[in-house]
Amino acid sequence: MLPRLALTLLLLVAPALAACDARTPQPAPAAHATPSPAERVAAALPRFRDEARRDAQDPRMDAALKLVGARDWAAARAQLEAIAADRPQDARAAFLVGYTHHKEKRYAQARPWLERALELGPGFDRARSVFYVYGWCLWYLGEVDGARAAFEAYLELDPEERDAWFGLGLTAIQQGRLDDAARDLQRSVELVEALAAQRGVDAQLAQDLAKAENALADVALARDDLAGARQHLTRAVGAWRDGYEAWFKLSRVLTRLGDDEAAAEALRQHDLARERLGR
Amino acid sequence: MRRALPWLLACGAASCAPEAVAPVARLHLVDATAASGVDLVLTSGRRPATQILEVKGGGLALFDWDGDGDLDLFAPNGATLDAPAHGPGARLFENLGGLRFRDATTDAALDLHRWGYGCAVGDVDGDGDEDVFVACYGRDALLRNDGGRLVDVTTSAGLDGEAWSSAAAFGDVDRDGDLDLYVARFVRFDAAAPPPSMTFLGAEVFAGPMGLAAERDSLYLNRGDGTFEDASAALGIDAVAPAYGLGVAILDFDGDGWPEVFVGNDSGRNFLFHRAGPGPFEDRGVASGIATNQDGGEQATMGIAIGDVDGDGRADVFTSNFMDDTNTLHVNLGRLLFEDRGVSYGLGVESRSYLGWAAHFADLDLDGDEDLVVFNGHVYPPEITEPRGWRHLQEPLCYERDGTRFRRVTAESGGAWLAEAHCDRSAVCGDLDRDGDLDLVVAELGGPLRVLENDGARGAWLEVALDDPGHANRRGLGARVQLDAGGRRQVRWLTGGCGYQSANPPEAHFGLGDVAGPVALEVTWPDGAVQRVADVAPNRRVRITRE
Numbered sequence: 001m002l003p004r005l006a007l008t009l010l011l012l013v014a015p016a017l018a019a020c021d022a023r024t025p026q027p028a029p030a031a032h033a034t035p036s037p038a039e040r041v042a043a044a045l046p047r048f049r050d051e052a053r054r055d056a057q058d059p060r061m062d063a064a065l066k067l068v069g070a071r072d073w074a075a076a077r078a079q080l081e082a083i084a085a086d087r088p089q090d091a092r093a094a095f096l097v098g099y100t101h102h103k104e105k106r107y108a109q110a111r112p113w114l115e116r117a118l119e120l121g122p123g124f125d126r127a128r129s130v131f132y133v134y135g136w137c138l139w140y141l142g143e144v145d146g147a148r149a150a151f152e153a154y155l156e157l158d159p160e161e162r163d164a165w166f167g168l169g170l171t172a173i174q175q176g177r178l179d180d181a182a183r184d185l186q187r188s189v190e191l192v193e194a195l196a197a198q199r200g201v202d203a204q205l206a207q208d209l210a211k212a213e214n215a216l217a218d219v220a221l222a223r224d225d226l227a228g229a230r231q232h233l234t235r236a237v238g239a240w241r242d243g244y245e246a247w248f249k250l251s252r253v254l255t256r257l258g259d260d261e262a263a264a265e266a267l268r269q270h271d272l273a274r275e276r277l278g279r
Numbered sequence: 280m281r282r283a284l285p286w287l288l289a290c291g292a293a294s295c296a297p298e299a300v301a302p303v304a305r306l307h308l309v310d311a312t313a314a315s316g317v318d319l320v321l322t323s324g325r326r327p328a329t330q331i332l333e334v335k336g337g338g339l340a341l342f343d344w345d346g347d348g349d350l351d352l353f354a355p356n357g358a359t360l361d362a363p364a365h366g367p368g369a370r371l372f373e374n375l376g377g378l379r380f381r382d383a384t385t386d387a388a389l390d391l392h393r394w395g396y397g398c399a400v401g402d403v404d405g406d407g408d409e410d411v412f413v414a415c416y417g418r419d420a421l422l423r424n425d426g427g428r429l430v431d432v433t434t435s436a437g438l439d440g441e442a443w444s445s446a447a448a449f450g451d452v453d454r455d456g457d458l459d460l461y462v463a464r465f466v467r468f469d470a471a472a473p474p475p476s477m478t479f480l481g482a483e484v485f486a487g488p489m490g491l492a493a494e495r496d497s498l499y500l501n502r503g504d505g506t507f508e509d510a511s512a513a514l515g516i517d518a519v520a521p522a523y524g525l526g527v528a529i530l531d532f533d534g535d536g537w538p539e540v541f542v543g544n545d546s547g548r549n550f551l552f553h554r555a556g557p558g559p560f561e562d563r564g565v566a567s568g569i570a571t572n573q574d575g576g577e578q579a580t581m582g583i584a585i586g587d588v589d590g591d592g593r594a595d596v597f598t599s600n601f602m603d604d605t606n607t608l609h610v611n612l613g614r615l616l617f618e619d620r621g622v623s624y625g626l627g628v629e630s631r632s633y634l635g636w637a638a639h640f641a642d643l644d645l646d647g648d649e650d651l652v653v654f655n656g657h658v659y660p661p662e663i664t665e666p667r668g669w670r671h672l673q674e675p676l677c678y679e680r681d682g683t684r685f686r687r688v689t690a691e692s693g694g695a696w697l698a699e700a701h702c703d704r705s706a707v708c709g710d711l712d713r714d715g716d717l718d719l720v721v722a723e724l725g726g727p728l729r730v731l732e733n734d735g736a737r738g739a740w741l742e743v744a745l746d747d748p749g750h751a752n753r754r755g756l757g758a759r760v761q762l763d764a765g766g767r768r769q770v771r772w773l774t775g776g777c778g779y780q781s782a783n784p785p786e787a788h789f790g791l792g793d794v795a796g797p798v799a800l801e802v803t804w805p806d807g808a809v810q811r812v813a814d815v816a817p818n819r820r821v822r823i824t825r826e
Binding site: 104105106107108109111139140141142143144170173174175176218221222244245247248249252255256267270274 | 480481565566568571573574575576603612616618620622623625627628629630631632633667668669670683684
């Protein structure tokens with residue numbers, strides 16, 4: 001669930017225009033009582049289908065982007081908020097303020113900025129990423145309908161993004177749409193495998209494959225398909241041995257299947273993986 | 280609700296004609312506090328809270344204090360950091376009927392001014408009335424009910440340890456017919472020398488529980504002579520590393536006749552103490568799958584609700600959790616195996632923005648399946664939460680069943696109480712006005728108690744109380760009550776603990792929807808004995824006496 005796309009887009013964006021002094025941040029966030037997130041997405045999507053529009057950029061944006069690239073979220077946000085205060089119509093500044101909040105798990109604070117970016121955008125390269133980050137933000141806020149709408153909108157603009165398919169699959173599990181979930185997650189797996197075939201398996205692809213297989217196991221478990229769950233979880237831990245969630249789930253499945261010895265080993269691997277990750 | 284219903288105090292014969300009811304289920308409650316006479320504003324430190332001691336409780340108890348057949352309300356109340364052993368005092372409200380209460384604190388000679396958290400209610404001396412245990416910061420309290428006088432017998436009972444006890448539950452863990460006591464404890468905390476603050480998601484907040492030393496829980500066995508024996512070491516409770524206990528439930532999860540003790544722990548793995556005989560307990564939390572969520576993640580378990588969500592007759596466990604985490608539904612698969620199915624039941628992701636506390640399964644709309652209500656509110660004060668977009672005050676979450684899943688009830692259909700944000704902690708659930716549906720009393724941190732009257736339910740119902748004259752545990756705490764009607768089975772457990780730090784009445788309440796004919800009951804008493812009662816007419820309260 002790493003918004004890799006947003007990071008990518010940041011590095012692509014060109015610097016821009018005249019300098020302005022930083023001021024006290026004026027988030028001017030959009031109210032989120034109404035319309036609903038899904039309605040916001042629906043209203044914004046037609047505009048985002050034309051991503052050719054490029055708004056003028058603030059000259060401070062370059063420095064802010066470097067801070068984002070360095071994952072110095074607080075410092076980046078300070079600069080971005082100043083830009084947003086001076087340029088209330090700057091979609092990219094609004095988006096990036098939201099993004100920095102999102103990266104620090106301040107989802108409630110990220111949300112109004114992302115909604116503002118939806119209202120203002122597009123206007124910058126790969127502006128469609130707003131839908132992607134908004135989708136995850138809503139997911140973490142527990143707003144499944146909105147998250148689904150955002151992921152669907154993003155995938156209309158970029159159907160090859162495996163992590164959005166993964167997110168869409170999660171919303172389907174939460175909503176009890178198990179067939180949809182299986183389809184969406186399987187699509188995520190296929191995209192990972194296609195990339196792996198092209199460029200080889202790196203750590204990120206391995207993790208993405210593991211989490212999609214892990215979620216497919218959830219679908220199987222919801223269907224009481226223990227054999228299927230075991231298969232997906234075995235693939236998950238095979239792809240990423242530090243995936244402690246999958247190890248734990250595998251141990252539960254093996255216990256239910258009566259293979260206590262293998263279950264104990266999976267649980268041991270879960271503990272080891274957590275230890276390796278310092279959890 | 281104020282509709283007219285027949286009120287029959289005894290179990291009738293099969294020929295009793297049940298009242299015809301309109302089979303329109305509607306879940307709707309209204310705030311009836313103003314006219315109720317319940318006027319207590321709880322004390323729990325000062326606002327804004329500066330220490331963890333001020334944000335974790337406390338509980339409530341709903342029980343028949345005076346033996347008149349209705350449910351009276353007990354609130355232990357809290358205190359403040361500068362005088363933690365000298366709070367404004369516990370209060371007792373006598374139920375006058377018609378959802379009206381009067382303050383009976385003086386009548387009960389109730390003189391308890393400690394910082395109270397968890398409540399447990401049970402007839403510890405087998406004299407037929409209900410006694411009260413209050414888990415406190417500092418010295419706990421056992422209040423023996425002597426004909427309505429709540430007499431502090433803590434010291435003579437051997438229960439006056441000094442610690443921060445957070446929750447408690449009675450249950451007959453040794454199956455000798457009387458009620459034993461499990462006390463969950465939280466952290467070591469010295470109000471006179473509180474720990475320094477810590478950082479949480481970039482915010483400076485009060486310390487704990489992480490980083491503070493956990494207190495050990497205790498299991499006390501009832502000797503049957505008015506005293507208790509600390510059996511924590513002998514029965515294996517001390518064998519586990521102490522954890523941050525906040526909730527406890529005692530019942531027989533695996534149906535082997537020996538009760539388990541489930542302990543919900545904050546910021547760590549839950550315990551499930553199991554034994555299949557008279558030997559020591561063993562913590563089967565991890566092995567059973569109930570210690571963590573489905574990913575093996577340790578959670579911050581707050582509230583506990585017990586219900587049979589999948590209709591297989593086994594006790595499933597819902598637990599509420601901290602913000603940025605999901606509430607959890609551990610479905611009981613049998614053989615002491617649990618699986619977290621919160622997400623597939625529709626209870627998972629939506630709860631991430633909420634910090635949950637009291638939780639209850641209850642058939643609020645009397646349609647024949649149990650709904651779920653969860654009360655919420657943040658621990659950190661608004662000065663910290665609001666700038667970060669975390670809501671200090673949070674509205675309750677209420678779900679009704681929608682096939683195999685739960686569907687959230689909106690304020691538009693369920694009532695304004697679902698849109699009103701509070702900083703809630705505990706809640707008790709029972710039929711306060713004896714009209715056949717379930718009402719609620721909710722305790723807000725530092726706020727007024729709220730009485731929520733059920734004014735929406737329309738289906739048939741049945742309320743079952745137990746009486747076991749041959750044992751000290753007369754009300755059958757720990758019993759399983761199964762109802763079979765129209766080819767459908769429902770099960771309730773008379774469970775010590777549950778909710779959040781609270782004691783709910785030992786009554787099994789069933790909604791029956793449009794069932795008009797007699798139903799069958801099966802009671803599994805705490806010692807495993809099974810008793811069946813056929814042809815019970817609905818829309819009444821019945822008391823089943825053990826044969």
